[in-house]
Structures are given as C-alpha cells and as structure tokens.
Amino acid sequence: xxxxxxxxxxxxxxxxxxxxxxxxxxxxxxxxxxxxxxxxxxxxxxxxxxxxxxxxxxxxxxxxxxxxxxxxxxxxx
Numbered sequence: 001x002x003x004x005x006x007x008x009x010x011x012x013x014x015x016x017x018x019x020x021x022x023x024x025x026x027x028x029x030x031x032x033x034x035x036x037x038x039x040x041x042x043x044x045x046x047x048x049x050x051x052x053x054x055x056x057x058x059x060x061x062x063x064x065x066x067x068x069x070x071x072x073x074x075x076x077x
C-alpha cells in the first residue's frame with residue numbers, strides 16, 4: 001500500500017483527502033454530542049440523536065441507491 005501511495009500522486013491525494021474528511025467527520029460528531037449534552041444535560045437525548053442519525057442515514061442511502069439504479073448516473077451527479 002505504501003508503495004502505491006508513493007508511486008501515484010493522485011492516489012496519495014485521494015487517500016489524504018479521505019483521512020482529512022474522516023477526521024473532520026469525527027470532530028463534528030464529538031462536537032454535536034457535546035452540544036446536545038450541554039443543551040439538554042441528559043444522556044437520553046444523545047441516544048435519541050444517534051439513533052435518529054443512524055435511521056436517517058439508512059433511509060436516505062436506500063433511496064439514493066434506488067435513484068442511481070433507475071436514472072442515468074451522469075444526470076444525477
């Protein structure tokens with residue numbers, strides 16, 4: 001893997017972009033959790049937030065898959 005990253009600049013940039021994006025997503029999740037706890041003061045609200053976040057992600061990804069299979073991908077993108 002390291003040889004591929006050293007050899008191909010495009011792959012290296014894609015990998016670094018993914019790492020930076022993942023760190024940003026992780027920090028966002030921590031900040032959102034702390035914000036909800038700061039506003040409500042209960043752990044129950046954090047659980048509801050995470051459950052609803054996961055349920056919405058499953059729902060949206062399901063219909064996004066249907067849309068990409070049904071329509072031309074170039075038009076959707």
